[in-house]
Amino acid sequence: MNRQDFTLSHESFSRDYDLLLLALQASKSGIIITDNRQLDNPITFANQAFEEMSGYKHNEIIGRNCRFLQGTDREQEGRYVLGDAVRKGEGCIVELRNYKKNGTRFWNELYMAPVKDKDGSVTHFIGVQNDITRRKNAESTLLAERELLERNVRERTRHLKESEDYLRTIIETLREALLVLDKDMTVLSANAFFYATFALTPEQVIGKSLYEAGNGEWNLPELKNILEVVLPANNPFEGFEMTNDFKERGRKDLILNARRIEVDGNYKDRILLALQDVTENKANETRKDDFLSIASHELRTPLTTVQGYMQLAELLLQEDDKQTAIETLNKGYEYVSKLNNLISDLLDVSRIQAKHMQLNKTEFEFDDMIRSCVETVQVGIKTHQIQVDGKVGTLFTGDKERLEQVMVNLLQNAAKYSPGSDLVKVIVTTISGFIKVSVTDTGVGIGKEDQKKVFERFYRVQETQKDFAGIGIGLYVCDTIIREHQGTLWVDSEIGKGSTFSFTLPFTSKQ
Numbered sequence: 001m002n003r004q005d006f007t008l009s010h011e012s013f014s015r016d017y018d019l020l021l022l023a024l025q026a027s028k029s030g031i032i033i034t035d036n037r038q039l040d041n042p043i044t045f046a047n048q049a050f051e052e053m054s055g056y057k058h059n060e061i062i063g064r065n066c067r068f069l070q071g072t073d074r075e076q077e078g079r080y081v082l083g084d085a086v087r088k089g090e091g092c093i094v095e096l097r098n099y100k101k102n103g104t105r106f107w108n109e110l111y112m113a114p115v116k117d118k119d120g121s122v123t124h125f126i127g128v129q130n131d132i133t134r135r136k137n138a139e140s141t142l143l144a145e146r147e148l149l150e151r152n153v154r155e156r157t158r159h160l161k162e163s164e165d166y167l168r169t170i171i172e173t174l175r176e177a178l179l180v181l182d183k184d185m186t187v188l189s190a191n192a193f194f195y196a197t198f199a200l201t202p203e204q205v206i207g208k209s210l211y212e213a214g215n216g217e218w219n220l221p222e223l224k225n226i227l228e229v230v231l232p233a234n235n236p237f238e239g240f241e242m243t244n245d246f247k248e249r250g251r252k253d254l255i256l257n258a259r260r261i262e263v264d265g266n267y268k269d270r271i272l273l274a275l276q277d278v279t280e281n282k283a284n285e286t287r288k289d290d291f292l293s294i295a296s297h298e299l300r301t302p303l304t305t306v307q308g309y310m311q312l313a314e315l316l317l318q319e320d321d322k323q324t325a326i327e328t329l330n331k332g333y334e335y336v337s338k339l340n341n342l343i344s345d346l347l348d349v350s351r352i353q354a355k356h357m358q359l360n361k362t363e364f365e366f367d368d369m370i371r372s373c374v375e376t377v378q379v380g381i382k383t384h385q386i387q388v389d390g391k392v393g394t395l396f397t398g399d400k401e402r403l404e405q406v407m408v409n410l411l412q413n414a415a416k417y418s419p420g421s422d423l424v425k426v427i428v429t430t431i432s433g434f435i436k437v438s439v440t441d442t443g444v445g446i447g448k449e450d451q452k453k454v455f456e457r458f459y460r461v462q463e464t465q466k467d468f469a470g471i472g473i474g475l476y477v478c479d480t481i482i483r484e485h486q487g488t489l490w491v492d493s494e495i496g497k498g499s500t501f502s503f504t505l506p507f508t509s510k511q
């Protein structure tokens with residue numbers, strides 16, 4: 001019995017049916033027919049192509065359920081779709097991982113259609129199958145390549161993000177104002193120090209042209225000229241100096257450096273612009289220059305006066321006027337001692353700079369020290385009355401001479417900077433373990449900004465310096481002495497109304 005006879009022996013078929021059967025046999029697609037009326041839906045027909053496709057012989061196929069092609073690989077989505085269709089008696093198309101007899105896996109694209117009798121019951125299923133392994137392989141290679149590509153892109157993005165984060169962290173921590181510009185000079189980012197230095201917000205800067213950013217302070221033709229060649233000619237610049245008035249921050253001296261950014265071969269069309277605020281340095285330099293000329297002037301004036309008195313005394317001696325000569329020499333001594341004080345102050349500054357100010361601590365009556373300072377200063381000041389209120393009433397351990405120096409300085413300043421008034425008040429109190437001394441005048445006063453700076457070396461208030469002699473080191477030395485005693489020196493003042501310089505000293509400041 002041949003195959004056809006075996007599989008179709010229970011059917012009655014015509015000549016046309018024979019032809020159809022031959023066509024099935026000739027098909028390049030694997031075709032099977034299963035009998036749904038029999039237990040476990042067995043295969044009742046398989047064509048030649050199916051045998052070739054599966055590697056199984058005809059007798060190894062007939063009578064079995066199609067699942068034998070899946071071997072143990074049962075967890076497949078297609079199988080559930082197929083099972084569902086069989087149960088419902090519907091057609092379906094699925095892709096299944098099947099296994100040839102020799103174990104080789106192949107992808108089977110299965111078209112399955114039910115055959116129903118006149119009552120609508122499913123009698124058979126016809127399965128047309130094609131080996132789509134090649135297509136599947138091509139698809140999975142494509143998928144693998146795409147995944148690889150995506151992984152590479154992800155890796156690269158991560159790497160870029162990491163280096164960007166790294167860069168951002170560095171930029172944020174730098175104490176230098178930084179801007180990143182694109183090729184059109186649009187500001188892409190700015191660091192925190194930039195915003196703090198110029199008192200600007202991101203809205204005033206980001207996405208704007210540098211020349212319009214802030215209040216247009218960077219709209220300078222010379223800056224434009226050099227910035228615009230940074231990228232095209234890869235021509236960085238350093239040390240571009242500019243001075244401008246910034247709306248919120250006043251006049252600023254800046255030094256600008258710019259270069260093309262390049263991190264791992266990225267961002268080549270960006271410019272990193274660093275803006276260094278050198279206002280303070282410049283002011284310090286100017287202050288030093290001013291100090292030199294003021295100090296030489298302050299030294300020369302008493303020296304010339306002493307010279308004059310000496311010449312006069314010489315003349316008086318030649319004229320035998322001893323009494324007037326002695327008086328003249330005494331006046332000369334006054335200037336010599338002024339010179340002496342000035343030189344001591346200068347020496348103090350260099351000692352402080354070299355951190356060599358040493359305190360010579362002893363135990364002394366604090367109130368006596370204050371009284372003696374007031375008396376000494378009062379002798380030299382005829383214009384003002386120095387009035388003392390309050391007392392400490394105990395001994396204090398500290399450097400008496402240095403603290404006298406502070407008191408004398410504050411008292412002399414109070415009188416010097418209050419030419420229109422006649423009273424200087426000193427208040428001495430004790431507050432929870434501290435001595436507090438305040439020296440109040442009703443003089444020219446000091447503006448808020450200057451109040452912070454008067455304790456700096458060589459600092460003198462601009463508005464008043466031409467009217468009052470001085471070299472701007474007295475308060476700097478006082479501040480150091482008080483700090484060396486673990487105390488604090490500060491000023492409360494209002495322009496035109498006067499100033500109160502106060503200091504506190506802890507009782508525990510022993511060494």
Ligand code: ADP
Pocket residue numbers: 413414415417418441443444445446454459460461462464465469470471472473474475476498499
């Ligand atoms: P100098 O008086 O030699 O300039 P100081 O260090 O004592 O130096 O003072 C620094 C600056 O502080 C002064 O130049 C002055 O502008 C200001 N100043 C100090 N004391 C007073 C005061 N009592 N009233 C107003 N301004 C003062």
